[in-house]
Amino acid sequence: MILLLVCKIQDASLSSQCIINISLQENKVFIFSFFVLFMPKYEPLDPDAEVLGSSINSTINSFPKKGRSAAKQIYARHGIDNPTDDKWYPHRLNLAAMSTLYDKFGPSMLHKIGRDKPKNTAWPPDIETATDAVMSINDAYQRNHRNGEVGGYHAEQLGQSRIKLVCDNPYPCPFDEGLIEGVAFEFATGTAIINEVGDECREESGERCTYEVNLY
Secondary structure, three states: OEEEEEEEEEOOOOEEEEEEEEEEEOOEEEEEEEEEEEEOOOOOOOOOOEEEHHHHHHHHHOOOHHHHHHHHHHHHHOOOOOOOOOOEEEHHHHHHHHHHHHHHHOHHHHHHHHHHHHHHOOOOOOOOOHHHHHHOHHHHHHHOEEOOOOOOEEEEEEEOOEEEEEEOOOOOHHHHHHHHHHHHHHHOOOOEEEEEOOOOOHHHOOOOEEEEEEEO
């Protein structure tokens, strides 16, 4: 008798699946093959979701010039080759590429990509204050994503310069932290402090992350 055992492995950068073929013969167990399939850690909420090419290019442009070819190669490997700013691409391919970026370059690079977004992406017009900018993150996000459920950045103003942001999108947490930080500092006249305050986190199998932004 031959059994096929499928198990899941999870690490900080990738979700994996190991497949073990087991043969049972005369009360003895023989393992005759073992291999691991690496799967993207980050996946869209809706398989039909799409992302605008300009958002992908802003990710690539966050890399130093010498490193951009590596980022482009990773996107090409995942099926997005030379993205065009005004064209839409499957979000699952974008997130698969970001899973590889996380694995290859670590969370600090994902944080930088997020922090650079307000510089590399068209932002909603008529932003006058840092509060306006942080409150508009979800608007900018929705402009760059379409087709089905994509999650978002749900902002609640708690005071004149205090905002709570609930993130239930499929992007990596370091990316979101960098994005919030980048938006706050891009438009702030003083400084900003961002703290994670929720009791769950997507990196720990939660459904959302919650941040509090204080602007000074």
